[in-house]
Amino acid sequence: MAIADLANPSRFLTLANRSIPWLGGLTVIVFAYGIDQAMLAPDDYQQGATVKIMFLHVPSAWLGMLGWGLMTVAAFGTLVWRHPLADVAAKAAAPIGAAFTLLCLVTGSLWGRPEWGTYWVWDARLTSELVLFLLYLAVIALWRTVEDPSRAARAAAILTLVGAIDLPIIKFSVDWWNTLHQGASVFRLGGSTIYPTILMPLLVMAVAFTLLFFTLHLAAMRNEILRRRVRTLRLMQANAVS
Amino acid sequence: MDPANHMGFIVAAYAATLVIVGALIAWVMLDYRAQQRTLAELDRRGVSRRSAPAPAMEQAKEQA
Amino acid sequence: MTPLAAILVRDMRIAIRVGGGALIGVLFFVVVVTLIPFAVGPDLPLLKRIGPAILWLAALLASLLALDRLFSSDHEDGSLDLILMSRAPLELVVLAKGVAHWLTTGLPLIVAAPLVGLLLNLDAPAELTLVVTLLVGTPALTFIGLIGAAIAVTLQRGGLLLAVIVLPLTVPVLIFGVAAANAAVVGPAPFGTPFTILCALTLASLVVGPFAAAAALRQEME
Numbered sequence: 297m298a299i300a301d302l303a304n305p306s307r308f309l310t311l312a313n314r315s316i317p318w319l320g321g322l323t324v325i326v327f328a329y330g331i332d333q334a335m336l337a338p339d340d341y342q343q344g345a346t347v348k349i350m351f352l353h354v355p356s357a358w359l360g361m362l363g364w365g366l367m368t369v370a371a372f373g374t375l376v377w378r379h380p381l382a383d384v385a386a387k388a389a390a391p392i393g394a395a396f397t398l399l400c401l402v403t404g405s406l407w408g409r410p411e412w413g414t415y416w417v418w419d420a421r422l423t424s425e426l427v428l429f430l431l432y433l434a435v436i437a438l439w440r441t442v443e444d445p446s447r448a449a450r451a452a453a454i455l456t457l458v459g460a461i462d463l464p465i466i467k468f469s470v471d472w473w474n475t476l477h478q479g480a481s482v483f484r485l486g487g488s489t490i491y492p493t494i495l496m497p498l499l500v501m502a503v504a505f506t507l508l509f510f511t512l513h514l515a516a517m518r519n520e521i522l523r524r525r526v527r528t529l530r531l532m533q534a535n536a537v538s
Numbered sequence: 539m540d541p542a543n544h545m546g547f548i549v550a551a552y553a554a555t556l557v558i559v560g561a562l563i564a565w566v567m568l569d570y571r572a573q574q575r576t577l578a579e580l581d582r583r584g585v586s587r588r589s590a591p592a593p594a595m596e597q598a599k600e601q602a
Numbered sequence: 603m604t605p606l607a608a609i610l611v612r613d614m615r616i617a618i619r620v621g622g623g624a625l626i627g628v629l630f631f632v633v634v635v636t637l638i639p640f641a642v643g644p645d646l647p648l649l650k651r652i653g654p655a656i657l658w659l660a661a662l663l664a665s666l667l668a669l670d671r672l673f674s675s676d677h678e679d680g681s682l683d684l685i686l687m688s689r690a691p692l693e694l695v696v697l698a699k700g701v702a703h704w705l706t707t708g709l710p711l712i713v714a715a716p717l718v719g720l721l722l723n724l725d726a727p728a729e730l731t732l733v734v735t736l737l738v739g740t741p742a743l744t745f746i747g748l749i750g751a752a753i754a755v756t757l758q759r760g761g762l763l764l765a766v767i768v769l770p771l772t773v774p775v776l777i778f779g780v781a782a783a784n785a786a787v788v789g790p791a792p793f794g795t796p797f798t799i800l801c802a803l804t805l806a807s808l809v810v811g812p813f814a815a816a817a818a819l820r821q822e823m824e
Contacts, residue, residue: 345544349551356555375817392562399558406551410544430770438753441763450821451753455767458749458814462771465803469774472799473781508559515566522573529580 305381305521312518319511326504333497349407351498355505356400357421360428362509363393367435368460371453381517383449384524386456387439388516392509394432400425420474424467431459445524605690606698613702616675624706627668628714634660635718646723653722654732654783661711661736662743662772666765668707669747672699673755673819682755686823692816700741700748700811708740724787731786731793735800739779742804745811746771752815756822775803 334351366389373382404422405415416422435452442448617624638656639649649656676682685695715736716729724732750768754760778800785793 345548348548352551352555375821391565395558395562399555402554402558403551406547406554410547427770427773434767434770437763437766441757441759447822447824451818454749454814454818454821455753458771458810461810462774465774466770469777469799473777512562512566515570519566519569519573522570522577526573526576526580529577533580 305384308381309518309521312514316511316515316518319507319514323504323507323511326500326507330497330500330504333500337497338493346407346410347494349403350494351501353400353403353407354498355502356396356403357425358502359505359509360393360397360400360425360432362506363389363396363432364428364456364460364463366513367393367456371456371460374449374453375457380446380524383446384517384520385513386449386452387445388513388520390432390435390439390452392512392516394429394436396505396509397425397429397432401429418474420471423474424463424470427466427470428463431463435459445527605688606694609685609690609695609698610702613699614706617702617706623668623671625710627664627707628710630667631660631664631711631714632718634663635721639721650723650725650728651788653719653724654728654735654787655780656722657715657719657732658736658739658776658780658783661715661740662769662776664711665704665708665740665743666747666750666768666772667761669703669744669751669768670754670761670764672703672748672751674751674760677755677823682819682823686819692819693812696748696752696815696819697808697812700745700815703748704741704744708744711740712736727786728783732783735779735783735797738797738804739775739800742775742800742807743772745804745807746775748811748815749818752818752822755819775800775807778803 330351334348337348337351367386370382370386370389373379374386401422404425408417408419408422409415435455438452438455439448442451635656642648642652673682676685686692688695712733715733716724719729719732747764747768749771750764751760753767754764757763778796781796782793782800785796
């Protein structure tokens with residue numbers, strides 16, 4: 297099947313129907329292996345057992361950023377090629393990216409409590425992740441405010457692109473601001489290198505989370521296509537009556 | 539800091555992950571069912587895409 | 603008179619006349635700053651320490667809330683359609699509207715800031731750095747806000763959505779603006795570094811803001 301065929305929503309639906317069970321199954325297998333490895337991983341000599349939270353925290357942080365990256369690519373599809381499937385991809389990615397960013401914040405704060413003695417510190421990484429979360433919520437709010445789907449897609453695409461420009465600047469300024477205000481609680485991961493015994497499970501978990509992300513994204517895209525189909529049918533029905 | 543206390547935080551983190559990921563999966567699945575049901579309902583009432591006169595129109599409507 | 607100058611003058615006239623709301627922004631600014639001591643207590647050393655931060659935050663909110671009607675009133679009376687059809691590049695028109703907006707709401711804030719600063723126990727050097735940072739930083743707030751105003755142009759509840767969209771994007775401006783303003787009050791940081799970055803942010807927003815806002819307007823008005 298050529299890439300161009302995927303651009304047709306109906307073909308995409310067929311492909312999604314076929315691949316979602318396989319992707320889901322693969323996700324479960326990799327997760328089982330990853331969690332097994334994570335449980336067997338040795339404790340960090342500085343942080344003890346709480347290093348196990350890292351296996352959740354780091355992959356969800358990565359997926360929070362991947363979500364915005366995906367939305368940025370889709371935004372080009374929306375604005376340049378006016379492709380409906382790009383709209384669908386962008387809309388489906390927003391809640392999933394937001395959920396993983398929230399997960400990153402929650403696990404980060406649960407990790408912070410035993411390590412730093414408080415649930416929240418204005419640590420540079422946590423802070424920029426919080427701003428990312430707020431931006432996700434803003435995009436979702438925009439999607440929910442504009443009635444017409446393709447107009448909502450274009451407004452959201454512009455916000456996504458502006459966010460993609462601003463996010464690195466936010467990251468940089470938060471880093472700068474953080475080192476200015478509190479150098480003491482800057483957080484280091486057990487020295488400068490990660491041991492292979494901890495790195496391996498982390499990588500497996502990252503792969504598992506990424507698979508989960510794409511499975512959910514594919515399923516959410518399928519839902520969105522169906523939702524648009526319902527909308528089109530309702531409009532047709534309304535037109536037929538009037 | 540006693541390890542038992544730490545265990546609580548680790549369990550809480552894994553539980554939070556389970557809740558959030560579970561909520562995502564539930565949302566996606568319930569949404570799928572709801573859309574399928576609505577489509578079936580519309581189909582039952584005789585509103586269907588197949589009633590569109592030409593494939594060209596169908597394409598145009600999908601893009602709308 | 604070129605079309606851009608005409609738009610500049612027109613927007614400023616509309617803002618200043620009855621119903622324009624240029625001075626409401628300043629009033630909002632003064633009211634917000636006045637409320638802060640009631641919340642944190644009449645502790646003059648504390649107010650002096652957090653004074654620049656309070657003034658910056660109030661200026662951020664005031665300049666954003668005033669942006670609400672920038673494009674939507676033009677959309678309602680149809681002049682936005684005329685602007686879109688005109689031969690003047692939309693990006694430059696948006697730039698002119700942004701400049702007009704800054705002159706009528708941003709500049710009065712900066713004039714009022716030293717007076718309100720007195721209430722927060724700021725001394726002369728602190729007042730001076732504050733005014734300079736606001737002078738350099740508020741255009742960035744206006745031009746980032748333009749994007750939100752353009753996105754929300756056709757929406758019913760645009761005002762609240764505008765704030766939700768734009769406020770996270772202004773984090774860098776707030777950080778460097780307050781850091782530079784704080785240099786004269788507390789701050790381990792020197793004035794130069796954050797101030798230079800603040801200038802850079804303003805220049806970047808002068809470019810990105812009109813382009814993104816013009817793109818949003820074209821998409822919305824199709």
